Amino acid sequence: MTTVDEHARTIERMLAGPLGLAGTATGTGTETVPLTDALGRITAIDVSAAVDLPLFRNSQMDGFAARAADLVGAPVSLPVVGDVPAGHAQPPALARGTVTRIMTGAIVPDGADCVVPVEDTRLSADPGFAGLGSPDSSSSDPDSTTTHAGASVTITIPRVAGDFVRERGSDLRRGELLLPAGQRLAPRHLAALAAGGHNSVLVRRRVRVAVITTGAELAPAGAALESGQIFDANLVALSAAVTEAGAELVLAESSSDDTGAFLSILKRATRTANLIVTSGGVSQGAYEVVREALEPLGAVVGHVDMQPGGPQATAVVDGVPIVCFPGNPVSTQVSFVVFLRPILRRAAGLTGLPPTARRLAGPVESVAGKRQFLRGRIRDDGTVETVAGAGSHLVAGMARADVLLDIPREITDLAAGQDVGAWVL
Amino acid sequence: MTTVDEHARTIERMLAGPLGLAGTATGTGTETVPLTDALGRITAIDVSAAVDLPLFRNSQMDGFAARAADLVGAPVSLPVVGDVPAGHAQPPALARGTVTRIMTGAIVPDGADCVVPVEDTRLSADPGFAGLGSPDSSSSDPDSTTTHAGASVTITIPRVAGDFVRERGSDLRRGELLLPAGQRLAPRHLAALAAGGHNSVLVRRRVRVAVITTGAELAPAGAALESGQIFDANLVALSAAVTEAGAELVLAESSSDDTGAFLSILKRATRTANLIVTSGGVSQGAYEVVREALEPLGAVVGHVDMQPGGPQATAVVDGVPIVCFPGNPVSTQVSFVVFLRPILRRAAGLTGLPPTARRLAGPVESVAGKRQFLRGRIRDDGTVETVAGAGSHLVAGMARADVLLDIPREITDLAAGQDVGAWVL
Structure with missing residues (x-):
């Protein structure tokens, strides 16, 4: 019997090319x-x-653009010859012995080599120039560089060239690597x-995934049921799981147990999808539509040493990989988490969410001879406990779980305090 | 000066009602x-x-539905009187001393009380009944319960009542709590x-957020620039951050430094948004459109003890809370991570992503008297190091970071190996 790890590697090998998992390969293509x-x-x-970046030499502070040489021996008083708001065009060059008011992000005039923050200055009274602390809205026109005849500012401490000036290209130069x-x-x-x-x-391009659920017993969510029918939980679960894993859902349909109907949906899916996921119809019983339809096309159908989720298959049709999960809703969801979620998430640039070790809050029994994925929950203290039963049909119980506890094949009894692998849901 | 924690609490108090943060309150409303x-x-x-759930008593296995009382003394050979595929309507009651073939998920007939898995059976040869291992497609009509005259099956081990039968409602009964x-x-x-x-x-309903960036110097991404203009990095960054935090972006516009223009956008935003976020125009300089427009409406404008991100404001207009960030792109992004991301993520049912302790890979210097949020990166060994400079304009440097290192106000020197708070980006 195939182990979980072997089957996971088989799927990863099958998907590596089509999904562009290997380094710079872009199997899904690109788009702008x-x-x-x-x-x-x-x-x-x-x-x-x-x-x-920055695009031009600009001020780091609200204050006054000046020449450091003019500030030697501060405090010094200097005439204010202009005003450069952010967004203002290139101001005239600054003459020796003068300053210009400047706002954060505004172009530092040629000639100026430093900015003096407003808190290190005292502005002389000037009716036409209300000062930084109480701006006059009539002076808020960024398209005029007004000269403030008579205004002067006292700068209280000296500065060295470069102070509070953001040099052009000091973050990154044009042509340099912005993002890898x-x-x-x-x-x-x-x-x-x-x-x-x-x-x-x-x-x-995102990985484009088609989801096809199978089973004569399946009716759409919320539909009127006939005797023997159940609601299709897998279509909505797999569709959401694909989306949550960062892929793009391009088709989501349920098929009857008729091989012709199934193959018709499948053929349509191969025209748009990078990957097709199916649920149901893959075990050794009768009326197994996925197995019956795909075995003649070369599918590998077998049993993986896991519970839930034993019957599994893979195929490639028209160059598109197909991963086939069993149909019990818990089996389908567990299979997705173990076999496809890690690959789809990595393809989307996300962490693969591998299982991590968690301490058991209480003893756990497991069935011998199968790797078990039990439904568990993380307690407030970080330990884990089982919730719901082990049956692969317990879809409401699955909704109460937030981890899968991964119990190795040979283990039948685990004690409280032992570590166990936990796949976060 | 307001501390970061004080300002965070102010914002949380302001948003608790409108965003429905408190327990069962649903401030944003509901929708189907x-x-x-x-x-x-x-x-x-x-x-x-x-x-x-399950909707009806059904089989857990592919095999034969039987009465446990008939299997005492197994191996026993019993006639096969029918065939119940999944999806098939209610089959006739099973007569004593007979079995019916049954598939996983199919209705267990009245009278039967257990299912015998196919691997514990040997089917007698029967031309019209090919057996489970090699289904005959001519027998795959789920709408007929055929009786297989002459077919019989040998059951090799006894079963007790209930074996491999999923009882109706055993997962959850109609009316019981499915999801809280x-x-x-x-x-x-x-x-x-x-x-x-x-x-x-x-x-x-998701939290509906409007984003308004301000600054006369801002041009739309990719536009033709005039002298003194720069590309608006905040509009795309805040819009994406809102979406990433699980909220719904309902408006994203840039305003000039004209208070009338700003208020016009703001008023439109109040009609659809639960929360408005602005960038720029909030410090003590001139041409500060957000401050000038909102102070008359009761905004609280001040300075928070943090770098980058000092100038901050809050307001409520027409009942809609407004959170105002400074305009330097790193300041804007850091402010969002510290003040809004935790709240929006929690409102979306996600973890708040609070800072966690990380070990420093090397020494770090910080400015005295301000709580610093330095751009950092997580190394392969899990330790953190600084990347890029501290300037709030270093937007390319910010893109190389994957954490913010949170350095307390009083700390100026940290040694390699010391722990530091790290906000994951």
Whole structure:
């Protein structure tokens, strides 16, 4: 019988190329998206700055642009010859022995080599120039550099050249690497892209996944049921799981147990998907539509040493990999968490969420001869306990779990305080 | 001067009501969404099962439904009188001394009290009944319960009543609690809702956030720049940060430094948003549009003991809370992480991502008298180091960080190996 780890490796090998898992390979292709749609996407290539950052030499503070040489022997009183708000065009060069008022982010005039913060200055009274602390809205026109005849400022301490001046390109120069290929884009990366002159970015296409559930007994959620039917929990669960793992859901349909109907949906899926996931119809009983349809196409159908989730299969049709899970809802969900979530999340630039060791709050019994994935819950003290039963049909019980406890094949009894692998849900 | 913690508490108090942060309050309202759109949403009320789970008594295995009393003294050979595939309507009651073939999930006939797995049976040869291992597609009609004249099966071991039978309602009974109010919906919860008879769910509305950036120097990302202008990094960064924190972005606009223009956007925002976030225009310099527009409306404008991010303000206009951040891009982003991300994430049912202790890889210097948020990076060994400089304009440097190192006000020197608070980005 195949082990869980062997089957996981089989699936990973099958998906590595089509999903572009190996390094710089981009099996899913690339696309250009606006920055407003790029959160969580992954850069397809190195991106360099299209402009210098900062774009121009600007002030770090609200205050006065000056020449350090004019401030030797401070306190000194100097005439204020202009006013440079942020957003203002290149101001005239600053003459020796003068200063200009300047706001944070505004262009430092040629000639000035430092900025004196307003708190280190005293402005002389001037009816046309209300000062920094109480701005006059009539002076808020950023398109005029007014000269304030008669205004002067006393600067109380000297400065050295460069003080409170942000040099052009001091953060990054045009053409330098802004973001490497393979960067998952968080808000701070989008900010850097915008500041660096970009309004769109070339990213990897997301993995496109099709979900097909099977089973003659399945009715759509909320539909009117006939005798023997149940609601299809797998379609909504697998669709959401695919989305949550960072992939793009491109098809989600339920198939009857008719092989022709199943293959018709499958063929449609192969035209848009990088990966197809199925549930149900894969065990050794009768009426197993996935096995019956895919075995003639070369599917590998077998049994994996796990509970829930034993019957598993893989296939490739028209070049598209197909991963087939059993149909019991807990089996389907556990299979996704163990076999596909790690791969899809890594393809989306997320951590694979591997199991971590957690201490058991109480004793746990497990069935011999099968690797068990028991439904568990993390307690407030960080230990874990089982919830609900082991049955693969206990879909309400599964909803009360927040971890899967991974009990090795050979273990039948675990004591309180022992460590166990826990897959967070 | 206000401390970071004081300002954080001020914002939390201001938002608690409008955002429904306090327990069961639903300040943002509720809405019904289909299960296919409900991933990550939060249940507004307790949800109970609309049907029994399982819906009917069904088989846990592929095999034969039987009476345990008939299996005493196994091996015994019994006639096979029918075939119940999954999805099949209620089969006739099982007569004493007979069995019926049954598939996993199929209705167990009245009269039968156990299921014998196929591996514990030997089927007699029967041309019209190919057996479980090699299903005959001509027998795959789930709408007929055929009697297989002459077929019989040898059951090799006895069973007790209940073996491999899933009792109706054994997972959850109709009317019992399926999901509590306040449950953030993951795939397993959606599966339980679907199985439990729901195709939609009443959830809290997401927090609706409007983002307004200000600054005469700001041009849209990628636009043609005039002298003195820079690209607006804050609009895309705050918009993405709001989305990433689980809120809904309902408006994202940049305002000039004209108070009328700013107030016009703000008024529009108050009609749709639960929260408005602004950047820029909030310090004590001239041309500070947010301060000038909101102080007459009762805004509290002040300085918080932090670097970057000192100038901060809060206001309430038309009942809508407004949180105002400074405009330097690193200041804006740090302010969001420290003051709004925890609240918005908790409102979305996510962890608040508080800072955790991390060991310093090397010595770190900090400025005295201000709580510093330095850009840092987590190394492979789990220790942290600073990246980029401390300047609040270093937007490219910020993109290289993956944590903020939180250095207390009084600390100026930290040695390698010391612990420091780290806010993950």
